[in-house]
Amino acid sequence: MARYRPISPEQAWRSADSCDLTISERYGELYLLTSPFTNTIGCYRVVSRIAAAEMGLSQEEFINVVQRLQDRKVIVCVDDFILVRTWFRHNSWEATFSGNVAKAAAKELASLPNELRAHWVQASLDGGVPEAAVRGLLPEFELATRKVCAKRSVDALGGAREGLDRDLPVPSKEPPNYNNNENNNETKNTTPTQLIFDDSIESHRKLLSPLLAGVEINVAQAILDELVGALESVKRGTRRKPIGSVRAWVAELVKLAESGRFDPELAPIIRARREREHGAAKIEPAPTSRPIAIRNMAMVKSALTSGSTRKRGAS
Template structure:
């Protein structure tokens, strides 16, 4: 059964923050405030390709540029690794007191804890500020997460900074020997990727946008128009990889491929294919014991550090693809799978 969503007309159409917003900006905000993925607290995961399809847009050339623009102007936050979005104007159109009422309280608390850990402190600050006239609900919110923080501090495996009000543990670093992952095909890059992934897990995910810039800066009243979106503008320089031209390992799940495609958007086609070849070589070794997505993000981190060296396995995959006229075994398997689906 469908749900009814409400938008405050004055706070949307007459808000000074909306000045200079393009048609695409406004349409995307309406979508994020009302889509079927939305929840009680305004922070939830989306599938960009599905969201773009529901809006009748292309993912890379239309939806993602608008999403980035809304991030830059602080209307939303978006975490590319988890595909979580936080609609920063959610409480302008929904009641935080209603979300913390007895009937919805536990579900709201659960949804807050499900968002990316590095957002939670800012989210609670924002929500508490909107509850200034409701001391009862604000105190309840603070006590709820303080209790979680104190409980986590008592565990010997969780260390929290004393100034933190919230303790949400990151994924535990992998404690198995790195040598277990080595292989003659892509051993060095695989081990380095696992080191990088484990280090990232210990440190937590980096914040994608500046936390101290919470004021929306509208675009100039005159926005240059050109090729691009449905209501085109050139404020966003689209240097994205066209992932349709890339050859992915054939045994990736749809969720893993979607996550990897998102991560490759700002990588050139050539380098993106090299990364995918390294991933395919590591998978072919059958000795990788982490998840494929974790392994890929480790490889991507090494790439951004300028330390990625081509393995013999990846070189062999690239050579075979070249001999086949640019179509590798992975691509052939993908085409066969698509033919079966159709």
């Protein structure tokens, strides 16, 4: 057990990862970053009844917080293991990937389930760890990367002998696959004009359209939505660095998608907001033409007249 764990103030309070977290979710992430269960790689076993007691929560409350953090892609849970995806945004990868610490980290990686090891690779790359460093610590780097791109885990925090609850709800839908790969049989989109450009990026349409020509339609839309979310984060002051070049930023996301490493964080939020706004829009019925209206009125009048005649005959 480490004597202390570092916390980055910028990442904890001003990053896009944390700005939308609730109080309980922030508390949960801070616990998972500093828990006595932690190890050098940010992926470790957890005993839920002990973790809940340390946080001052019931076991059910702890599991609920963990589930919500997984839904927000802050962590990944497989059986009784928890991977903190933001680990290397707080902890120095240089210290982890060198000397005796690297040997300990390699042993910890070897003890992880294969599926979780693949997610650790992706989280490390997202956290700024160079590929060469990951490859030096994990010889099967390429295999692990392909696995995490081929399957995105939706496992809830399951139970094992240490006492984690196996009855957690499992998300009913797979997260959308935003990556281009050789196994994807969907038709490539070559007409970026079908994409939805938010008002905040409409001025960049001519600049970005050539970059997205040939990119799969749902991937291209996710890239645009990620850009919208990032720009809004900069405006709110929750993003650490401003986007200097929109074109270069989007081009980098296109490369990540082509290599199967595009993992959008803000795009789902922007898409959900757009769908809510679209659903709230009023749909006005089409006006009825005059000839059809006259015919309909004649039918109603005839029905009323025949009804009155039958009543008089009956009396």
